[in-house]
Amino acid sequence: MSASILVVEDEPAIQELVSYTCTTHGYQVRRADSVAAAQDAIRSELPDLVILDWMLPDRGGIDLLRDLRAQERTRTLPVIMLTAKSTETDRVVGLDAGADDYVVKPFSPRELVSRMRAVFRRRAPQHSGEAIAYGPLTIDPARHEVAVDGKPVKIGLAEFKLLKFLAGHPDRVFSRSQLLDSVWGDHVFIEERTVDVHVLRLRKALAPAGAQHLVQTVRGLGYRLSIRSDS
Ligand code: CA
Numbered sequence: 001m002s003a004s005i006l007v008v009e010d011e012p013a014i015q016e017l018v019s020y021t022c023t024t025h026g027y028q029v030r031r032a033d034s035v036a037a038a039q040d041a042i043r044s045e046l047p048d049l050v051i052l053d054w055m056l057p058d059r060g061g062i063d064l065l066r067d068l069r070a071q072e073r074t075r076t077l078p079v080i081m082l083t084a085k086s087t088e089t090d091r092v093v094g095l096d097a098g099a100d101d102y103v104v105k106p107f108s109p110r111e112l113v114s115r116m117r118a119v120f121r122r123r124a125p126q127h128s129g130e131a132i133a134y135g136p137l138t139i140d141p142a143r144h145e146v147a148v149d150g151k152p153v154k155i156g157l158a159e160f161k162l163l164k165f166l167a168g169h170p171d172r173v174f175s176r177s178q179l180l181d182s183v184w185g186d187h188v189f190i191e192e193r194t195v196d197v198h199v200l201r202l203r204k205a206l207a208p209a210g211a212q213h214l215v216q217t218v219r220g221l222g223y224r225l226s227i228r229s230d231s
Contacts, residue, residue, distance in 0.1 A: 003120065003127035004028040006047035008038040008064070009082065010057050014105070018051055018082070021109040022116075026129070035059040039067075042074060046181065048127050049116060054083035054094070062097050069098040078123045080115060082107075126168035134167045135227035136211055148209035158183075159202040162195075166215070166225035175222040199223055 005022045009015040010033045019029045030047065032038040035058050038050070050068070052061045061081065068074040081099040083090070094102050100119045103112055120128040132139045138147045141164060146153045155163070165183045166174070174182070176192035184190055203212040216224050 002026050002028055003048040003124075004030065004045070005116075006030050006032060006038065006041055006050045008032045008035075008050060008056065008061065009053040010034065010055075011053075014053075014082075017109065018112065021112055022051075025113050027116075033057070035061070035064045038064055042068075042077075045185070046073065046077065048124060049078040049080065049119065051080050051082055051112075051116075052099075054081060054090075062094065065094075065097045065099060076123070078119045080112075080119060082112075124168060126164045132164065132167045134170045134225065135214060136209075137163075137167060137214065139164050139167050146205075148206065148211045151209060153205055153209050153211075155205040156201060158198050159205055162198050162202055163215075163225070166223070169225075171224060171226045171228065173218045173221045173224045179223065195223075 005027045007015055007018045007022065007029055009018060009031075015031055015033065019031055022029045030041055032041050033056075035056050038052070041047070052065060054061045061083070065079055065081070068077055068079065078100045079098065080101045080103060081094045082103050082105065083094070084105045091102055100123060101115050103115055117128055121130065125132050126141065129141055131141070136149045138150070140146075144160060146155050146160065146163060161183050162179065165179070176195040179195050180190055180192065199215060203215050206212045206215065213229065214225055214227060216226055218224055
């Protein structure tokens, strides 16, 4: 359930500090000490966020960032660059290459965590740990509760995860395979039809509160959560 972070850093002390910081804040951590190792880790399992050092032994972190942005599977993967480079030009290069944020060494663990949360809020609110509100819905990841107009709704775990993800990206249409990757984790071999089953269950869970219409089928494309009714 907790978000997974890939820490790409070759300096053992900093790798340890960043990993420890993430773990104590409830994130799952994997580590890589080179671009090649990071690519392997990402290939085997897509993380929810990458903390990426600028200077790595084999290639520059910025090269990896550009590669990630050029590929469909990793285009929107949140990335925070971690670096000793602090001049404005470097910052601009990093952000231009598609970094979501930029943390300059030395940094405090608290700063790193607050920046991670900010990136999650912006890019993947389902991992921010904060309640998501959309239309009549409130989803509280910490308490694992869903409410419609303030009234609690009974919901299963898979449906909760699906709703949390959709509510983090309202109005956006996701295909079944995108939902499988994002909600169940990629490389998880579940049939796409399973998504339809959970969508049906989600609507059923929301029906007593009259909110089932928010979970919408977009013909030929997939599903979305929306308060609009134009499709
Ligand atoms: Ca380094």
